[in-house]
Amino acid sequence: MLTLSDISYKYRSNQIVFEHVSFAIDQGEIVGLIGRSGVGKTTLAKIIAGYLRPIAGHLSITQEKGKAHPVQLIWQHPEEAVNPKWRIKRILTEVGPINEDLLALFQIDRAWLERFPNQLSGGQLQRICIVRALMTNPSYIIADEMTTMLDPITQVTIWKAFLSYVRSRNIGVLIISHDQALLGHVATRIVTFEKLL
């Protein structure tokens, strides 16, 4: 279980972004998070992933045995998530031995492994980022507008592969998206950020 209790956040010198946010995601649950632009969804994602510390409240994650990285965050812009000077092979092997099953599932061509990030398309690089996140064997994944910038066919391909994997591993997922149709298809439950405030 991933539980947020009474979480509040404020960026330095700025006003409070949100206060007293509480909710939970169970293992294997696929929760959609919607809310208007600027309400604080990405900020909450960064808190859950451990990039930001809340100014108040408590985050608890029940750690399963053998899972070193309980939460992985997948961003909208994959080019900002990788070291541009590293070849893809190094970007992946940094987290562990290459998982051939994941390469096959996400239709990753082995030739890409020798390339640099700027030599892949946005959709190809996003697949690399998703595989890297899954290679860490996480208990939870936060997908923050994971496929927003991709064409509809690539979006469907990525979501099919992603959902089959997370369902088979009982990984809990928080999907942040403005795409209500997508959430209607894939989420087991939809949370509206404003209703948490």
Ligand SMILES: Nc1ncnc2c1ncn2[C@@H]1O[C@H](COP(=O)(O)OP(=O)(O)OP(=O)(O)O)[C@@H](O)[C@H]1O
């Ligand atoms: N690094 C930062 N420093 C100061 N303020 C920030 C920073 N990042 C975000 N904010 C502010 O915090 C608020 C919440 O931003 P956040 O990105 O979490 O919203 P969001 O709900 O994800 O929005 P969107 O749907 O547009 O992506 C906004 O008012 C934003 O301007």
